[in-house]
Amino acid sequence: MHRTIFYAQGGGQPSDTGAIGPVDQDPTFEVSLVRKTPDGRFLHFGKFLDAASPFVTGQSVVQKVDDSKRNYHSRLHTAGHIVGLAMQLLMPDKKKVKANHFPREASMEYEGLLYNEHKPVIQEKVDELVRLDLPILISWLQGVVQVGDGEGPEEGSHNGRTRIASIGGLDHNPCGGTHVARTSLVGSVVIRKISRQKGISRVSYDVTPGIEA
Template structure:
């Protein structure tokens, strides 16, 4: 990817050097950010089979979208301004959405059970999903958190997306966009700035499993997963 600037290459440090990058001003792909991995899928000419497999999407500081991946045919290419068709891999989008919503459910459970614990970090990546909090949590907290999470899933609460106008940043700024902030709410009980994808109701996440609780330097990590996974 020699044509990319150093700043753009830094957005894809783990992308193979032989991969290509397709730059667009608009995309239907979710770009990696906010603790959530990007969508994957394909891009191709209009009315033709897809010619490019997308493995990673990142958004540049100036608002462009870099679609990293490989051409499916060595003879394929695109030209500037060419109309294309984008297709997102539905199963992975749904899995990532379920993981992200599950993280918000864990966060709401913690808020209801231990409102004094401040969230410091969220990770919604597969096999790494976790919520981190200031202060110490112990193994005896695990079944208590699990019970509250199960209750919130069972209630099948709606996930609502709204925009807070005229506010450039809320909390850590996740979801901020051009003077407004995107808010994800769970049944009117929980409201968080969030730019990620979600399922429509808590019951659609499947089962949320609290895997373990770990501690390091005064920070407690609540690791979780959802079932069924991506293979289902």
């Protein structure tokens, strides 16, 4: 396809799912995964609902994203940034090394050791940031840069620019993922547990209600 509205898996976030079909017709292709190739192409994986209805070159199609799943993934991603900001405010010496915003796996990893007694402290700060209803601000910087706790220089980069996500102007992180508009829209963020391995601490989290709600 020449253009897509589907979010491709990356930046610690799963891809959108949904359906594609001819204009003014029911969807004929179910999208289960979207990936971006190194040369910038977007590959849509899935299955045809009717084996006799493949698309043809030049055909116009309608793309439909699963709204409930997109919203759930956006809430998880924003919640990860909230946890990251809470850690930045509470323990600025802890360097983030990895972020995972996948359902049932969501976590933020940091250099150094965190212990169970840190859990209620982090939870309290996270709750405060959610309660403040801070806006999620998206901006673009010219050039491929790294600021804040971005995953790497390529995170959020597109056509020589870098996309920056900020919670109320309190942090600035390169990010290409989807987000809700304000911190209150994530629902409740729950710090599930803190684990440690080889000098790295993992802060696991989840959001409620889940996608079924």
